[in-house]
Amino acid sequence: MKWLEELGANIIELVAQMGRMTVFLLRCICNLLIPPYNLSHIMQQIHFIGAASVFVIIFTGAFTGMVLGLQGYYSLSQFGSEAALGSAVGLSLIRELGPVLTALMVTGRAGSAICAEIGIMRNSEQIDALECMAIDPFRYLMVPKFLAGIICLPLLTSIFDVVGILGGFVVGVNLLGVNEGSYFHGMYKSVVWKDIYMGLVKSLCFGILIIWICASKGFFLHLEKSGGFGAEGVSRATTSAVVLSSVSILVWDYLITSMML
């Protein structure tokens, strides 16, 4: 009977966690819709989540594009259709890889940091102190992060796409000798507005998802069942935030794709 008890406790914990995370998201969205906004905090977060991630995004974007060029070339050349390389690289980047890989990189770089930051604030009573000063932690801490996520993810994704397409171009055209005109012409013909739109919607959703999961994991650190105590508690929460948000990104990606196709 012990396992039944444990199972029950785990399910209750899971439901409770889902409940408080949903309430968290709703409160964030409510606060998000009501001005005024603190511009300097938002700029700070945009710098942290967005500007500071640009280098990583360019790097991963370039190599993703290059590897796509390489793989695409060898697959396509078997059917003698190297000319379709541009559209293959463009479509897969814009629709799938750009949004997903950008979101995964931002999770690793900024999401973990957000979770740790909020978690430490929770642990050292700083969030309690905010509440006692009648400063809403959602408004003060979460709104700038959410806004920055919403603004930055689509922009970073666009950078990723552009750099990736150029990476594919370098490998496909300069190294493997695909015709330059056909690379871009194929892309012009096959990529339509709906593809770009889908990529941007995805990245927007991922932006919210990352901040939501990472921030709420830190915010509810003290309610963790395994005990959110001290440095180890923060590190455990950070790990689980990164894992959870990476997995959710992939699941959401599938859901959005199936809805929008």
Place this chain on the structure above:
Amino acid sequence: MIIRLEGVEKSFGTQKVLNGIDLSIPEGRTTVIVGASGQGKSVLIKHMLGLLRADCGRVLVNGLDIAAMNKKQLKETRTKFGVLFQGAALFDSITVFDNVALPLRERTHMTKIQIRKKVLEKLSLLDLDGVDQKYPAQLSGGMKKRVGLARALVLEPRIVFLDEPTTGLDVKRSQEIYRLFHRTQAQFGYTAVIVSHDAPKIFKLADYIALIADKKIQGCLSPEDFQLSDNPYIKAFVEETMGSIYISGTDRS
């Protein structure tokens, strides 16, 4: 009575920390909560702040149950609070100046220059000149306490909650801080709830003293009555803290 606790009980897991706390905090007076370490003083304060919810019983602030308040009422109530946590709870990624300025920036419409003037004034009142650009991690324990105090007092609150404001300070500084409380309270007439281990010195400042022992408030009395109380816990506490004076007094009789 600005704050009233009625039959407050609180357990953490299986450990009962508060078991039927009844306490009234009168408006405009200083109430000092004393008691041995680990008796639940900080937990008691967190109930008054609405940070912890009682398992049983009520916490009334201005006649309203703090657990039943809606967000707006709670915010309204807390705008009157000034709080110093036992661990100071400074925001550790911003400077001392920004820590003290934060409530002014977020809660008032003061201009930058006004804020700067006010923050520096409060800091120098607590003998913290020249540290405004440091980060909390670069301060000593006692300095952190004083920054926390400056932050708690900067908005001129109506009710101040101070959890061990002078722990970790040298004798001279703690005297100065007590003098500061005395002066500011006479000036602003705020209500103060102070947790302190600084008996008997704190008795001079207190209008009422409440002893928490055995999970209950053993009495909330004026300093004179407190020293003469028959309650065995209070008697023991007075004997321990005021030792020689008390014993020599009884010896003579």
